[in-house]
Amino acid sequence: MKVSEIIEQTGEEEAVLDALMQITKMTKTELYLAKEIDEEVIDSVLDIIEQYKGGTPLAYLLGKTYFCNEYFFINDKVLVPRQETEGLVLTAMEEVTKDMIRGVEEERQKGKYSVLDLCTGSGCVGISIALLHKSLNKDIHFNHSLKVTASDISKPAVLLARQNQKLHSVGNIEIIMSNLFDEIKGKFDLIVCNPPYVKTFEIGIEDKRILREPRIALDGGLDGLYFYRKILTESKKYLKKDGSIIFEIGNKQGHDVTQIAFENKFRKVEIRKDIANIDRICIVRQ
Ligand SMILES: C[S@@+](CC[C@H](N)C(=O)[O-])C[C@H]1O[C@@H](n2cnc3c(N)ncnc32)[C@H](O)[C@@H]1O
Structure with a gap:
């Protein structure tokens, strides 16, 4: 055949x-x-x-999927990385690049630029940031330094993310188990997060296939906003002075997440839509 x-x-x-x-x-x-x-x-x-x-996602059957031009190991204990989440990585890279440019202009060796990838799952977001940063440094012959901390509440997710770290030989990333900020130490220049954001009673309504994915990776509480509320309430302690947060958000969540950010005294919020014209990225600044 x-x-x-x-x-x-x-x-x-x-x-x-x-x-x-x-x-x-x-x-x-x-x-x-x-x-x-x-x-x-x-x-x-x-x-x-x-x-x-x-109905089984192909990534679970193949044990791998493609994200930001790289393969990642995947199993049924983690969310299958979505193409739209690449937007989160690219937006994070805009922030990292700004810091690199500042470093070049001022010719100073700043401390390590630090990124926290909360709710890392397979590790695809944090690892992609580390990989893109490495190749950018190589392209511009620069020695900007970056450290990524990636965390998840799920032990199987942490173990898989570590396998993906090994697969891509990225040394500048630490992967830890933590219920949101519980085990997080220090302050970060940037927090990136694709949290569970589906409303509890809407899980699987639009697409039955997602019922095969772990509920813990999807369930954002009754209004889908539980994690945005929790993170925006607790994050200031973990952000450096000019630090910012980039979230992936769900369709029509832009307005609500903006409100929550302002309620928590963040100064600036930007919502970006994806190519399907759906609210997808939320950048929150102090
Ligand atoms: C939507 S998935 C995102 C996975 C990955 N970052 C991605 O974009 O493909 C959300 C992740 O949050 C994790 N999670 C759920 N509750 C959490 C909590 N309280 N603290 C930390 N991680 C949590 C889940 O285990 C899951 O891996």
């Missing part, structure tokens, strides 16, 4: 290609050029696609 025939039979182009690339380690082009795909491989792919069609 050729790749095109497997796709035709299953009606699942993207999932078939992802599964095949993962199993065979071949590129898309190599797969399309292959005259025949091995029968054993086809059986495995068909099995995966059947479970995928039954």
Whole structure:
């Protein structure tokens, strides 16, 4: 059987290609050029696609997913990283870059720029920030220094995030288990966070597939705002003087999160929409 025939039979182009690339380690082009795909491989792919069609996220079946141009190990104890969360990483990189530029202009060796990735799950956000920072430093031949602390309440998530840290050989990140700020020490230039933000009674209503993901990664309380309230109330102690917070937020949460930030005496709030014109990023400044 050729790749095109497997796709035709299953009606699942993207999932078939992802599964095949993962199993065979071949590129898309190599797969399309292959005259025949091995029968054993086809059986495995068909099995995966059947479970995928039954509602299991592909990342759980493959044990990996792609985020910010890198692979991350994934299992069913963590949220599958979403493409829209890449916006959180890119917004964080804007802040990190500003600090790098200040460092270059002033020709000073400032202390380490510190980032706290709260609710890290698979570690995809914090690790991507560390990786992008490393490659930026290399590109501009600079030696800006960054330290990431990533934390999660879930032990399996912390263990997986550590595996991802190893996979990407990033040394400047510490991954710890913590109920929000409970075990967090020190002050940060930047806090990034993609908290659980689905309203309790809306979990799985729009998309049944998310019911396969851990509830602890989704449930944002009755109004979906529990974590924003808690973090914005407690975070000032953990922020340096000019420190800021960047949240991923859910559709239509921009107004409410802005209110909560102002109630907690933050001075400036910016809401950014994603390409689907949905409230997605909230930047909070002191
Ligand atoms: C929406 S997921 C985000 C995961 C990852 N950062 C991402 O963007 O894919 C939220 C994460 O918050 C964690 N979490 C839930 N309650 C928490 C708490 N009280 N303290 C710390 N982490 C918590 C969950 O275990 C889950 O990994």
